[in-house]
Amino acid sequence: MSLHDQTAMAAELDRELSELSLTERLRIVAGLDGRAVFTTSLGIEDQVITAAIGLANLPIDVSTLETGRLFQETVDLIAETEERFGIAIKRFYPRQDDIDAYAAKYGLNGFYESVEARHACCHVRKLVPLGQALSGARFWITGLRRSQSGNRAATPFAEYDAERDLIKVNPLADWSTEDINAYVEAESVPTNPLHKRGYPSIGCEPCTRAIKPGEPERAGRWWWEKDEKRECGLHVPEAAASSVPTPA
Numbered sequence: 118m119s120l121h122d123q124t125a126m127a128a129e130l131d132r133e134l135s136e137l138s139l140t141e142r143l144r145i146v147a148g149l150d151g152r153a154v155f156t157t158s159l160g161i162e163d164q165v166i167t168a169a170i171g172l173a174n175l176p177i178d179v180s181t182l183e184t185g186r187l188f189q190e191t192v193d194l195i196a197e198t199e200e201r202f203g204i205a206i207k208r209f210y211p212r213q214d215d216i217d218a219y220a221a222k223y224g225l226n227g228f229y230e231s232v233e234a235r236h237a238c239c240h241v242r243k244l245v246p247l248g249q250a251l252s253g254a255r256f257w258i259t260g261l262r263r264s265q266s267g268n269r270a271a272t273p274f275a276e277y278d279a280e281r282d283l284i285k286v287n288p289l290a291d292w293s294t295e296d297i298n299a300y301v302e303a304e305s306v307p308t309n310p311l312h313k314r315g316y317p318s319i320g321c322e323p324c325t326r327a328i329k330p331g332e333p334e335r336a337g338r339w340w341w342e343k344d345e346k347r348e349c350g351l352h353v354p355e356a357a358a359s360s361v362p363t364p365a
């Protein structure tokens with residue numbers, strides 16, 4: 118399918134999904150031609166999507182990036198979620214030789230020293246495994262929401278991802294925090310206990326802290342970097358992520 122056709126299909130899907138419920142959105146994508154992969158970080162939004170997939174028994178692959186630096190609470194939640202919804206969550210791991218090369222160049226925790234070193238770590242531990250998780254997929258489902266950060270304020274329901282040559286689907290784009298919490302309550306969705314300890318957004322342990330009252334949801338991610346466009350590169354083109362400026 119040509120670039121024009123892919124873009125047109127994504128735009129049509131974006132319109133089609135806008136008025137539907139979460140389960141209906143996922144069912145539409147699951148019924149399209151081509152493999153659909155949902156990548157979960159086990160955060161509360163992603164738990165809602167996993168629950169919707171599991172409860173409706175939808176043919177969507179659920180995968181997670183096991184970076185090797187996750188909180189133990191997150192690792193434990195993977196197995197709990199599999200049991201609760203009767204699904205298998207496929208784990209994708211970084212390559213040991215990539216980790217060794219990173220440690221030799223930057224040090225194991227070199228990500229605190231520069232944005233470049235941080236992006237290099239996210240590349241090895243997240244982006245390379247993500248590429249494996251999405252290999253052969255036509256649709257990539259994510260838990261992005263517009264209200265999570267200014268960087269995500271324009272998140273569509275569907276868009277063509279030219280870098281990965283697939284259609285990215287964000288079925289929670291218009292959901293509020295209240296919507297998420299109501300779904301979790303209604304469906305008894307297991308969530309990461311860290312959420313109740315001030316972590317609305319949870320990534321790797323060394324790169325996530327609790328937030329203070331009034332701070333944006335993602336303020337605890339890579340908190341030592343002072344710009345507002347902190348992302349790991351999963352949801353922005355790698356070139357753009359690498360060029361994010363570090364203010365003085």
Ligand code: SF4
Nearest residue numbers: 228238239242321324
């Ligand atoms: S979030 Fe931190 S530990 Fe995890 S991959 Fe990125 S830099 Fe490395």
